[in-house]
Amino acid sequence: MFAIHLVCTKCGERYSLANKIYKCSKCGSPLDVVYDYEGIREVVEDNDAWFREAPRVWKYWMFLPVSNLRKVVSLNEGGTRLYRLKRLEKDLGFSQLYVKNEGENPTGAFKDRGSSVEITKALEFHARKVVVASTGNMAASISAYGAKAGLEVNIVVPEGTPIGKLVQAMAYGAKIKVFGKAYDEALAESERMAAEEGYHLTGNYHFRVEGQKTTAFEILDQLHFNTPDWIVVPIGAGTHLRAIWKGINEFYKLGLIDELPKIAGVQVEGYDAVVRAWRENKPIEKIRKKVPTVATAIAVKAPVDGANVINAINESHGYLGSVSNEETMEAGLMLGREGLFVEPSSATALALAKHMREEGIIDQGESVVVVATGNGLKDIKTWESAMSKE
Numbered sequence: 001m002f003a004i005h006l007v008c009t010k011c012g013e014r015y016s017l018a019n020k021i022y023k024c025s026k027c028g029s030p031l032d033v034v035y036d037y038e039g040i041r042e043v044v045e046d047n048d049a050w051f052r053e054a055p056r057v058w059k060y061w062m063f064l065p066v067s068n069l070r071k072v073v074s075l076n077e078g079g080t081r082l083y084r085l086k087r088l089e090k091d092l093g094f095s096q097l098y099v100k101n102e103g104e105n106p107t108g109a110f111k112d113r114g115s116s117v118e119i120t121k122a123l124e125f126h127a128r129k130v131v132v133a134s135t136g137n138m139a140a141s142i143s144a145y146g147a148k149a150g151l152e153v154n155i156v157v158p159e160g161t162p163i164g165k166l167v168q169a170m171a172y173g174a175k176i177k178v179f180g181k182a183y184d185e186a187l188a189e190s191e192r193m194a195a196e197e198g199y200h201l202t203g204n205y206h207f208r209v210e211g212q213k214t215t216a217f218e219i220l221d222q223l224h225f226n227t228p229d230w231i232v233v234p235i236g237a238g239t240h241l242r243a244i245w246k247g248i249n250e251f252y253k254l255g256l257i258d259e260l261p262k263i264a265g266v267q268v269e270g271y272d273a274v275v276r277a278w279r280e281n282k283p284i285e286k287i288r289k290k291v292p293t294v295a296t297a298i299a300v301k302a303p304v305d306g307a308n309v310i311n312a313i314n315e316s317h318g319y320l321g322s323v324s325n326e327e328t329m330e331a332g333l334m335l336g337r338e339g340l341f342v343e344p345s346s347a348t349a350l351a352l353a354k355h356m357r358e359e360g361i362i363d364q365g366e367s368v369v370v371v372a373t374g375n376g377l378k379d380i381k382t383w384e385s386a387m388s389k390e
């Protein structure tokens, strides 16, 4: 294993990997896993067999913090396809537009990449029961991987979580607790259960980041190690975007790619705390009001990785924007006409890309990869009500 220690993303404090912590005990910020990149370089450099291997999460084992690869808990996550959308390129004026279709993962969302790593680590820590807070997809994902590993899974979800995601978690044998009106309250409850009731905590913490950075590895691999100009990613907690930026920088550091892309992050109207903070150059302020949204998977009032998202956007000279419910549904139906069915939270990425192209933030000649985070079948009700209005 090439992972060496943990470091705080804010104050730089170091911790041992054997330390079962979830945030910096000095400043409360998210942690990050640090690697011996020279060691990784020796494995990947001029390794033709590795280059030829088809993309999937564990192809990138050297970038993952797991010591015994025979004990990995896997459901064949990753290896999702990258689609070029020729018709939409023409209609919207892009020169190259791709979708990374994360709905093709085992439970229908990119969360499986992180769950495979997190549940493998839970076994390393000898956990027997795990807890996770979720807007629905992480619940389904941890439930599946926990079941595969033989663990008891408890999930905490807010009111209004799409029923499809809960039924899915129940089918994997999880116990469900509906708690609070928003994800942020469910999160606090899961952290309380871990602290007071002996649950192993899973969720948007450092080991998940490691699995989820493989979305970036795969995009670059599928483009034959050419860098696209833009990658557009929906923001809930911001952990996936942060992870994607980390993965890109790791490939860059090792010389696997020659250039860095610009990253764009998208939030949905009413849940745009990070966009506002970035625009006004102010600290992130938690959203106070709960408003109705089509994009429940990204309806987060105080994203834990918000500050890391802003760093990624600034470092990459990228962009942050929010889109309306109407723009989101419209973009989802555009993807439908290309043969792709994604959930509303995922459609926000195409909605923002369209807007950025119209505003000239994305140039006519630039290539764009939109990350479609989850499968449309996850949230049929929202689609149904949008279609019956037409």
Ligand SMILES: *Cc1c(COP(=O)(O)O)cnc(C)c1O
Pocket: 109, 111, 137, 138, 234, 235, 236, 237, 238, 239, 240, 241, 297, 298, 343, 345, 346, 373, 374, 375
């Ligand atoms: C979890 C999720 C997101 C947001 O990812 P974060 O890591 O929380 O920013 C976006 N779309 C879908 C479908 C999700 O399930």
Ligand SMILES: [Zn+2]
Pocket: 008, 009, 010, 011, 012, 013, 024, 025, 026, 027, 028, 029
């Ligand atoms: Zn710290």
